[in-house]
Amino acid sequence: MSILVSDPFGVAGDQAMPSLELALDPELAQQHLRDRLPRLAGKNGSVQLRTIRVTRYKPGRRCVIEYEVGVERPDGSPEAVVLVGKVMAHRYGKSGYRLLDAFWRAGFQSGSPDGISVPEPVGHVPKFQMWLQRKVSGRAATALLAAPGGVALARRIAEAADKLHRAKVPTERRHTMADELRILHERLPTVAQAEPQWAGRIERLLEACDHLGTATPKPTTCGIHRDFYADQVIVNGERLFLLDFDLYCEGDPALDIGNFLGHITEQSLRTLGDAGALADREQAMEERFVALSGAAPAAVRVYATLTLVRHVYLSTLFPERRPFIQSLIELCEERLGVTRHWQFDESTALDFRKVSPTTGRPLSLLIYSHDGAGLGHLRRNTLIATRFLEEMSGSNVLMLVGCPLGAFFELPPGVDFVKVPSIRKVDTGVWDSWTPGLSLEKTKAIRAATIRNAAEHFRPDLFLVDHSPTGVWGELVPTLQMLKGLKDPPKVILGLRDILDAPEVTRELWRRDGAYDVISRYYDSVFVFGSPEVFDTTAQYGLDGAFVGEVTYCGYLCSEEAHTANAHMRAAPRIANNKLVVVAAGGGYDAYPMMSACLKAFQLFGKDLPFEAVVITGPLMEHEQRESLRRQAQGLPVRVLRYVNDLGYMNVADLVVTMAGYNTLLEAIRLRKRILAIPREGPSAEQRIRCEVFSRLGLVQAIRPEQLSPSRLVQAILENLDAGPITPVPLRMDALTTVVRQMRRLLQSDTAQPTSGAHVP
Template sequence: MDQIPCLDILIYAHDGRGLGHASRSIAVGMAVRRLFPELKVLFVSGCRLSQELIGSAPLDWLKLPSYETKVEMGKSRGIAGRSLYTDTQLGRLRAEELRHLTKLYRPRLVLVDHTPQGKHKELVPALSANDSRDTIWVLGVRGVVGEVPQTRSELAATLFAQHYHSMLWYGDSTVLGPSHRRLLQQRFATDPVECGYVLRLAELAFWHNPLPVPATSPAGTIAIPWLGEESLRFLACLAEALQKIPVSFGCWYLFIDTGAEPETQRAIGALFREVENCRIEPPGGNYVPTLLHSKTAVVYGGYNSIMDILHVRIPALIVYREMADEEQRIHLERIVGATGEQVAMISESRVSAGELEELLLNNLGSKKAPTYGIMTDGASSAAKYLCRLLS
């Protein structure tokens, strides 16, 4: 196997509840393939929607068995995944798989998203096996980390100090202020490289040109990547609001991951059965062209969805969940301040049908915004930094 060239860059993202970890990592991988097409790059994750996020970009990837989580009282806990292994069992299996992958492909550089140890410490065996220091390890962190225990642990700081070369920060200090970057600096005793926000759609546009036009003119795109405790209540309010909006505005496209439970799927179908000009489908290839041609959007407040809205610049409602780590709320408040009246934040658990109707009608009468004064070249910046490390 030594006669086979080493992999240049292995990009790892653990599969969280949403798509932010995978989306950021995939965007950086796309930027590497665009700017440095001679480099061999591989993305690895358990995210089931990775191929939909990659599209036709020439970024290859390996699928790990997926973790599953359930949110209760604003906190997530691991449950058995679709492979029916428990959270703990799957963590041990994936840890061994990742150790084997790094041994087999011998990457010159590994880019890790979010935490040095990976989900359930699954990167620890691979890190420990890198005794010769032949591989450069780099950590990439979102703009607002939030109160995530894994990033605040002594293990995270120790592993970073022992095995990692540097840290990339996917945020903009002019929007978020200096505190988030300073916190990382203090916690990991390093100076994070400020890359700016990572916009997957900006990278995807390079490989998808032109994109197909939706068959029916869209009024708006509504994207819900995962269902939480209050999601069905919110969807009931949304269905009531959409029923009162004139059909002349166009069709509403709902991209909802309804999960594997037939009961939940039937409940969502029943909510929107009476709504004219409404289409429901799982997240997939139609999402991007529909969003690009929409007058407005309703998305949830994860990193991936916010970046999509920054890219298209249409008026949007961003829904935030009442989570214990408060990452979404903190981040959204800063984004709303930077985008003016184009983006409004609403609480999933508290918004009413009447409020939704009023906000959506207002957005349908608004126009696309000029470019925002936000650093959004994070994918290219990260790709260039990684290439400098390799050279």
């Protein structure tokens, strides 16, 4: 009988583990399996080798080989068994066998009454430096934790960990908090070397980890798994099997559960787009473990956080995980309380006054954005800041940010931000504090003082004010007055998107707030991120008669991520060959009604949905709403993600369903996508007007909210999917180039009088 050998990794040539070549030799393997496994076949039984497969391999370190054998015993019927053989460099296999056997004898047999087991240890083959165990059937807990029943499974896994810790299986190896921190200090700097833009942030993460680790009370130690996560748990009905005790040692039992929780969080962020998507599972596991073991919840959370930080390094080892590193770093910063905020001190102020090698003088740009509940303003300002640095090397940018998520988007070296208290829009021109318990009066005072303090210390050459000429509640006016009185005042620019609100509403609001007078007194230029042929912003909002300075129509402001043909892009997001519909709405703060309507429309087809869909909720959607969308998507070929770092899904979409916010709509137009737009109902008329304008240009198909129904939506989606190729985009989308060119022009004409009137470069 021939024995099939499968070695897809070519392990037989590994000089660091020469025993692998022997372990793959069919004749030798047959001989040693027959002679060395009395536990499997009994005294007079026989073992017949059928196949050899290498299933896992880390060059020079470890290898897993599966042997499929037929077992015949004198007192029983023949049995087909798969044996898992493990080989580790510089180890002989006997210790691994003894350890697993110790657990087996400590109550972890395959028929243990509590349903918590380990694989049966079968034997040790010295010539192969290998020990063998019986392969168990079942499914890894990884996917099952995210499925219905995941909360109950999480509790069972906590019980399994507690049983392991109480088993009192002896070990000579030790692992302490100092070892845990040492590993981070060995691994994380390699990420900083490969990605220098993260170096400062990684250094601060390591400092915070040191503080967190050293503050953790000394534990009562016991035997711990030390590599405990979902792939190490096999679920077979009601029974759990615990795998891979290669790192078993004495240590803090909180480490095992903390490590497991950190892996769940990372998995949630990477596969579900939301680090908190499985928070109920994490909570159930932690609470059950603490109740059983008496461990300190704080210690469990410390190890969970350290595990997340370690995943920053681990993610660099897997190409499919690399796109999530930025989000993972941000999550770690949030957990550790690490901030990238600029601090006001003399050394920092000097650092921000670097001399530009291109102009010979220090250049600095200050950007203000009022930031309500959305990411649009922040996204545009981040793009401007990035391009400014690219064009004016050696310069610095400081952003005044009110977004609840901070700066959120990746900032290049040279850009930093100051966070002011966040606010939410209640009605037209009416705002409230975002933070419960922070009074409106305190919010106003902190914002105004922070803005002025930042501007006074930063001393910008350029000050770009986004959207609101006076700032919310007039908070910018004292800062504008202060800057105007400087010996060398900055050039002050008002940046406006194409459509603000209904013209009569904006005019009345600006008259009420004194905005026209503020623009006339303090602003040197107005940049409109749009085109007068599409929407005449200056005329509609009364700027043509109120501002004597120069108004520049910059074109539409988008990212410059390349448009790539679908054939080259579909493999990256793992989209099948059928049609793809992407549902997205920027930050997603108020996108739930639109997205829920889409899923109700998809449900009309059930599993026969004639396309795939990706729903990107946005990071500002409430967790409960996102979970509701996930429940609605169950059973459909639909993925619900919290956030994606790039335009990959939109780039391969056949149709984009969105609201009518500036950023998402313009990116979809730039990528030449068919667009179905459902504008926000209010309080602002901005999206409704943009839908009307762009519909007339043939760029979008709009459905008013009051016209929305599942059947109407399905009809519109199918019509768009069946339509032909989109026509070329008739809009100017070079705003980034124009903005920086105009900024440079302002800086080079300090003494020149601005030209009156609006123009298009």
